[in-house]
Amino acid sequence: VNITEADKAAVENARKLYDAFVEEYTDYDAPGYNAAAQVTNFRDLALAEAALGLNYDAEENAKAYVQDLKIAARSTKTSKGVKVTIKADVQPLLDAGFTIEYKFYRSTKSNKNFGTAKVTKTENTYLNTSGKKGTKYYYKAKLVVKNAAGEVVATTPLTQCLYATRTF
Numbered sequence: 001v002n003i004t005e006a007d008k009a010a011v012e013n014a015r016k017l018y019d020a021f022v023e024e025y026t027d028y029d030a031p032g033y034n035a036a037a038q039v040t041n042f043r044d045l046a047l048a049e050a051a052l053g054l055n056y057d058a059e060e061n062a063k064a065y066v067q068d069l070k071i072a073a074r075s076t077k078t079s080k081g082v083k084v085t086i087k088a089d090v091q092p093l094l095d096a097g098f099t100i101e102y103k104f105y106r107s108t109k110s111n112k113n114f115g116t117a118k119v120t121k122t123e124n125t126y127l128n129t130s131g132k133k134g135t136k137y138y139y140k141a142k143l144v145v146k147n148a149a150g151e152v153v154a155t156t157p158l159t160q161c162l163y164a165t166r167t168f
Contacts, residue, residue: 003047003048003051003052005052007048007052008052008054011045011048011049011052011054012054014045014048015045015049015054018042018045042064042065042067042068043064043065043068043069043092046061046064046065046092047092049061050092050095050096058096058097058098058147059147059153059154061096062093062096062098062145062153062154063145063153063154065092065093065154066093066143066145066154066155066156067154069088069089069090069143069156069160070088070089071086071087071088071141071143071156071160071161071162072086072087072088072161072162072164073085073086073087073139073140073141073161073162073163073164074086074087074164075139075164075165075166076166077166078127080127080129081127081128081129081130081131081168082127082128082131082137082139082166082168083125083126083127083128084104084125084126084127084128084139084141084164085124085125086102086104086124086125086141086143086161087124088124088143090143093145097147097148098145098146098147098153099122099145099146099150100122100143100144100145100146101120101121101122101143101144101146102120102121102122102123102124102126102141102142102143102144103117103119103120103141103142103143103144104117104118104119104120104121104126104139104140104141105117105118105139105140105141105142105158106118106128106137106138106139107137107138107140108135108136108137108138109138110138110163110165111138111163114138114140114158117142120144126139126141128168131168132168133168134167134168135167135168136165136166136167136168137165137166137167137168138163138164138165139163139164139165139166140158140161140162140163140164141158141161142155142156142157142158142160142161143155143156
């Protein structure tokens with residue numbers, strides 16, 4: 001979307017409305033309720049603010065951006081093993097000066113027993129070279145967003161990633 005200075009007032013108003021909504025509903029009594037997570041177009045607001053240089057809090061924007069980020073794992077068989085690639089639109093985070101780490105997980109079950117991360121990388125690909133021949137493995141990843149000081153700003157839950165599967 002092309003954001004220009006003519007859009008500045010509308011973007012600032014959208015931020016005020018967002019902040020008011022989050023403030024009003026933050027103390028909502030429902031367990032597990034997250035007012036900020038109810039706003040499905042926050043990503044658009046954060047991108048518009050960034051385009052206009054209006055980043056109120058870059059780390060807050062990064063947290064909100066990843067909360068509904070679509071993450072998918074894809075796998076291909078290679079002569080050396082199984083190559084897993086993570087697909088997610090992280091470019092706005094990189095453009096904002098954050099670094100991304102990918103924590104790769106593997107399981108023999110589609111939605112459980114992923115345990116601890118097999119490997120953590122700054123690239124979105126992982127080559128699994130060890131496994132039992134004929135065993136079907138499921139792969140997922142978490143994204144960890146870090147600021148310039150290397151501090152963790154946001155982490156996606158493993159459940160947010162659509163898994164890839166491949167027989168070793």
